[in-house]
Amino acid sequence: MNYFSSDFKLGILGGGQLGKMMLYSTRKFDIQTYVLDPNDEAPCKIACNTFIQGDLMDFDTVYNFGKQVDVLTFEIENVNVDALEKLEKDGIKVFPSSKNLRVIQNKAKQKLFYLDHNLPTSEFSRFAYASEIEDAVLNGGLHFPFVWKSAQFGYDGNGVKVVRNLNDLKGLPAGECIAEELIDFKNELAVIVARTPDGDVKTYPVVEMEFHPEAN
Template sequence: MNYFSSDFKLGILGGGQLGKMMLYETRKWDVWTKVLDASPEAPCNISCNQFVQGDLLDYDTVYDFGQGLDVLTIEIENVNLDALERLEKEGLKVFPQPRALRIIQNKAKQKLFYVDHEIPTAEFQRFAYLSEIEDSVQNGGLKLPFVWKAAQFGYDGQGVKVVRTLSDLEGLPKGECIAETMIPFKNELAVIVARNNSGDIKTYPVVEMEFHPEANQVEYVICPARIDDKVAAKARELALKVAEKIGLTGLLAVEMFQTQDDQILVNEVAPRPHNSGHYSIEASYTNQFEQHIRCILDLPLGATESKVAGIMVNLVGGEGYTGDVVYENMEEILKLEGVTPHIYGKKQTRPFRKMGHVTIVDENMTRARHVAQEVKEKIKVISK
């Protein structure tokens, strides 16, 4: 099939920043795109060929959106899977496949999948209702502290909380959840695996993630991770095993813990381009968004090696600021060598909302890390 400057039509469910960066690549290749998102101000609205406003979880909306497309993909996994399964049965190519999304969309099912396929992960218990957790603690079945995770609809640090006392459960969603043993890890790592529909598969280098202690969001992504080569090889091997067992077409971001004795445990996965791969836009031979397009169109996979060391700094809304966004000191960070800001196009900021990211590239990792710290200290995401 001819994808370039042709009648081929690609649909994307979700119009956020991941979709926007995916559209950089489709525009580069002149691939026609149609995007569905609930917000008329979604970042994708300005750069796709056709924008449709609608609910990603509504069956009829998603089913109707798929009509007339050749391939349908996602930039967020919280979508109506019943509609995707019907579209797939009717002949539409849907990547990642709905069967894979069924596993990943629900964190409890995801964890059970790891157990069933002997993929190392933190011990956990599954609960149908939040109230069952308190009963389990009081009866000795569950020990504090632990990590609470909502089974569905978590994102950007939402739906995850460290529970040290029973009072920490107050105000959490009442539905299905898991309680996970806290892992005393050395590092949080991630590997992005790319797989096209022919089954060709590649991994990106292992990255290291540094998290904000309160927001549970990534502050820095460092590539390559500052770990021993043997540990990196173990992490890539495990990521490949997860991807092969799930068997999806597209990108799979595998987040992992490196334990104190250098074991690797899978934390969770995302079936799409991921925050841990943003560094690749400037630092890699093939960035993750182009690679995703290559995967779902069954094109040859691009080289995943890095050209230089890369560090990504997330730009999130400052605490205490809500309203029309202002990026303070942007000119100051643009004076720094190797710095590239990416602004997502969200007009309204609020505390810890992802508003953009900055990539720092350098041949010297230590120097890049110092510049990243300077960027983090200088730029502020505030409101008018």
């Protein structure tokens, strides 16, 4: 397959700013780009070849979109992973894989992955329901302060809250979550690592992350 020809179709699930930055590169080559996003005014709309408005969490929408392209990727983790798995079985190349996304989509699974592979991470407790957190505090199994994180669908400060007392627990979503030890750290660093199907690895320069102290 020639990845740099008009015969090659790249599908992107999510049409936000990250996708738009990806399109800056694809437009340098003769690559057809397809984008799926629920927002008709998504940033990617003006830069892709084909824009389709649709629900990223709907199985049929994601599956039918993926059948149109040669390689499918995503710029947001909140997409229907079952549809990605079915597309892979049908021969559509999906990067990153549905197997990896299943771990990435759930913060509790992420933390367990770290433990299983001896990767350093902060201490945490896993809860099926947020209501169980108060019981854990009152029983002495959990101590303030800690960071509450929704297990799924959190991003850019959404689904994350520093909890310093019982009042901070009010209004938290009821679903699966983790309570993570509050870590005193100096800097947060990020690095992008890319890997080809053949195993060639490229590491890009490390950058420092900066966050708004309240908006997270």
